[in-house]
Amino acid sequence: MYLTKEEExxxxxxxxxxxxxxxxxxxxxxxxxxxxxxIPVGSVQVAGVSYKSIADPGTEYLEDLAAKGAKVKVLxxxxxxGMDLENWEKLKFPKDFADNQLRIMNAFKSMGIVIxxxxxxxxxxxxxxxxxxxxxxxxxxxxxxxxxxxxxxxREGGPSALAAAICGKTPNYGFHLWEKRQPNxxxxxxxxxxxxxxxxxxxxxVGKQIKNKIPYFVGIKNADTDQLKALGAAMAASxxxxxxxxxxxxxxxxxxxxxxxxxxxxxxxxxxxxxxKLNTGKEPDIIILGCPHASLREISSVAExxxxxxxxxxxxxxxxxxxxxxxDRMGFTEIIEKAGGQIVADxxxxxxxxxxxxxxxxxxxxxxxxxxxxxxxKQNVCFASMNKxxxxxx
Amino acid sequence: xxxxxxxxxxxxxxxxxxxxxxxxxxxxxNIKTGIVIEKGHPLEGKCVKDKILVFPCGKxxxxxxxxIYGLQxxxxxxxxxxxxxxxxxxxTGVILAGIPCVDKIDIDQIKDGDTVVLNADNATVExxx
Numbered sequence: 001m002y003l004t005k006e007e008e009x010x011x012x013x014x015x016x017x018x019x020x021x022x023x024x025x026x027x028x029x030x031x032x033x034x035x036x037x038x039i040p041v042g043s044v045q046v047a048g049v050s051y052k053s054i055a056d057p058g059t060e061y062l063e064d065l066a067a068k069g070a071k072v073k074v075l076x077x078x079x080x081x082g083m084d085l086e087n088w089e090k091l092k093f094p095k096d097f098a099d100n101q102l103r104i105m106n107a108f109k110s111m112g113i114v115i116x117x118x119x120x121x122x123x124x125x126x127x128x129x130x131x132x133x134x135x136x137x138x139x140x141x142x143x144x145x146x147x148x149x150x151x152x153x154x155r156e157g158g159p160s161a162l163a164a165a166i167c168g169k170t171p172n173y174g175f176h177l178w179e180k181r182q183p184n185x186x187x188x189x190x191x192x193x194x195x196x197x198x199x200x201x202x203x204x205x206v207g208k209q210i211k212n213k214i215p216y217f218v219g220i221k222n223a224d225t226d227q228l229k230a231l232g233a234a235m236a237a238s239x240x241x242x243x244x245x246x247x248x249x250x251x252x253x254x255x256x257x258x259x260x261x262x263x264x265x266x267x268x269x270x271x272x273x274x275x276x277k278l279n280t281g282k283e284p285d286i287i288i289l290g291c292p293h294a295s296l297r298e299i300s301s302v303a304e305x306x307x308x309x310x311x312x313x314x315x316x317x318x319x320x321x322x323x324x325x326x327x328d329r330m331g332f333t334e335i336i337e338k339a340g341g342q343i344v345a346d347x348x349x350x351x352x353x354x355x356x357x358x359x360x361x362x363x364x365x366x367x368x369x370x371x372x373x374x375x376x377x378k379q380n381v382c383f384a385s386m387n388k389x390x391x392x393x394x
Numbered sequence: 395x396x397x398x399x400x401x402x403x404x405x406x407x408x409x410x411x412x413x414x415x416x417x418x419x420x421x422x423x424n425i426k427t428g429i430v431i432e433k434g435h436p437l438e439g440k441c442v443k444d445k446i447l448v449f450p451c452g453k454x455x456x457x458x459x460x461x462i463y464g465l466q467x468x469x470x471x472x473x474x475x476x477x478x479x480x481x482x483x484x485x486t487g488v489i490l491a492g493i494p495c496v497d498k499i500d501i502d503q504i505k506d507g508d509t510v511v512l513n514a515d516n517a518t519v520e521x522x523x
Contacts, residue, residue, distance in 0.1 A: 028489055029482060032401055047456045055425050057467035058460040061490075079457075137456035157459030157486035174482075211416055212451055212481065240416065240453040240481060280433070350421070372455075374433040376421035 001030045001171065002037045010167070018070045022163035029160060030171025039133050039172045042151075043075040044165035045121050046113060047137035048158030050082035050351035051100040059104055061159075065166075066107040073168030076113045077121040079138050079158075080293070080318075081105065082353065085117060085346045097353055113165070117346035118320035120229070120293040122149065125322065130251055133176055135164035139242070140292045140368060143232030146243040148225060150251035152176045155242045175243055181252060183216035183245055186261040190219060191268040195385035196298075199227045200367025201274035202266065203234025209264060212240040216258045218247045226295050233292050234367025278370040281380025284363030287389050288349035290318030291366035296326050298386075299343065303332035305390050306339035313393050315341035318348040350376060363389045396499050398476075400517040401485050404494030406474040407522075411445035412506040413437045418454025419461035419487065428470030446510045447472035448501050452484040462487025474512040476501060476519055 003011070010023045030038065048054045054062075082101050083093040109115055118124050119138050128134045128151035136142050137156040145151040154174040156164065164170045174180050187206055193199055206215060215235075223231070223246070235241035245253040289302060294317050302317050317336065319327070324345040327333045333343050349362060350372045361380040364370050373379040382389070415436050417423070422432040428443035442465070452458060462484065465471035475488055480497035488495040494514035504510060509522040 025486070025489060029485060032399065032480075032485060033482075048460045053420060053457045054460040055464050055468075057425075057464040061460075061463065139454060139456050142456070154482050155456060157456050157483040159459050159463070159490055160482055160486040161456070207453075211453065212479070237418075237454050240451065372421045375431040 001027065001035050007038060016069070018065060018068045019166060022166040025163045026160060026167060026169065026171055030173065033171065033173040035171035035173040037172050038169040039176065040168060041074055041135045041164055041170050042128055042132045043126050043134050044072065044161050045077050045079070045126065045136035045138050045141050046158060046161050046165065047079040049079045049104060049117065051097060051104055052082045052353050053351055059100060062104060062107040066110045070111050070166050072112045072165040074165060075126060076165040077116045077124070077126040078108055078113055079117065080119055080347050080351050081117045082351050083347050084344050091342065091344065092357060094353065094356060116320065118293050119348070120320060123293070123295055123323065124320040133170065135161050135170040137161040139236035140229065140233035142242050143236045143244065144229055146175055147232055147245065147250050148228050155240065181214070181243060182256050183214045183258055183261060185210055185213045185215050186258065186263040187215045187217045188219050188263055188265040189217060190265050191271055193220065195387070196227065196230060197365045197383060197385040198271060199223065199230040200234045200365065200370065201271050201278065203231040204238045204278060204367040204371060205266065205270050205274040207235035207237065207239030207241055210239060210241065214243050215241065216245045216247070216253070216256070216261060220246050220249065223249060226298055229292050230366060234371065237368040237371040275383060278367065278381060278383040280374055281361035281382045284313065284361045284382045285359045286314045286316065287363035287393055288316045288318060288369070289365055289386055291348055291350065291364065291369035293348065294319040294323065296323050299323060299327045299332050300330070302386065302390070303335040305387065306341060307335050309339050309394050311340035311393050315390070315393060316344045316349070317341065318344050321345045349373065355379065365389060396503065396519045398496040398498035398517045398519065400514050401480045401495040401497055402488040402493060403514050404492070405513045405515055406446065406494050407509065407511045408444065408446045408473050410448050410504050410506060410508045410510045411437065411440060411442060412501070412504055413449040416451050416453035417449045418452065419458035420455035422454065423461060423465070425461050425464040426468050426470060428465055442472045443470045445472050446474040446476060446512055448476045448504050450478040450501060452481045456483055458483045459487035459490065462493065463490045466491035466493060474514070476504065476512060
């Protein structure tokens, strides 16, 4: 890979030990994947934030970087933490867990990273533009920024995204290149997608089938950004889909080459099968919505559903602190709390220690959450639309 | 002898643990024990510790790099990794952890339980007879 004189000097330690180490990592990656050069990035999203996810080795790794004076060079946002950073005591998160989580947040803060703690940075103040080069981790946010916005990022691992933030650069390969953004399989949707969970079920099925390919969808008549967020998140969790195109809906769909592609047709049968596969439980102990983090539109529809009602079991709506602020102002939070539910900010059901909080079966409307909860949180899952889950809890 | 591409250098010999399906380290493998916890995965219940882990490609969460690094720190990591296609998340993890790794290998030639010599310094894989 070609390196400029300034970049060569970074490898000789001119900007200090930490920058040298971080730059060495991304140069290594660039060499492996035949990048021609380094390119500047507009922003970074860093995954690997919850103490439950990265445990002691990850925590010590981050604290070491922070202690050595690592600083980010570009706008950098953070993935969800393992708890609500403000209301963790009220929500009964364990104290020892909270202490470790706060160590991680302090390390990130001292590096100049914005303590956002959301998997939907694009709804919370980190919005790239079409064709902007970025270095994001968080599989669902990568999918959204590549596909729905048309920004350009590889599937960065948590540490390679952090290295890109500290260097302000990323190697130029993969999804940064136009020729690598072309679809290599066509998915023909021959069924109606009506409910929020339908998009998660479809995404779960397609991700399993196509692994790391780039799908070109035809036959999705309409979808809003919440539904595309759910579709992309599920494909990135059950497979490694980092970019998808939807005819008529996503910005690069008209521009890419889509002749002579192998085609898979998805009918109601496949979507129903995905529902059946994801449903491993019978009666949820808790319902958790907001994977990826709920938008204000999703929060308002929960509030509308719960207005003046009383819940028989706990309901969490996970979201970013920014969306929660707006929900507070609009009175949505009050409506949901009066019904017995909670808006939980900064975290989600996957990265918080729900299995240690006495829950065994969780109701979700997310294909991504339904994919992770059984293994990682030892939960049985009831997977259904938001409407169905809430109606059963009233 | 098969020739691939070096992702992370080093030389090891060990027993192959082979998965036909992709592996998502985050949510797929217990960081303390190295046991595969993903429900319905072909390797569910098996332990990756001290094995040469063979799988087509990574999948799922981008936190996987930290899980690979954590497995190594906890003494529960595989001693080597062989892929058809290593993606950035696994590559970042093995580089940080210092686990030898090679990709662009026809992994169908490796059977579960084979003794494998992985020389990631010159990107070769040999199944011992």
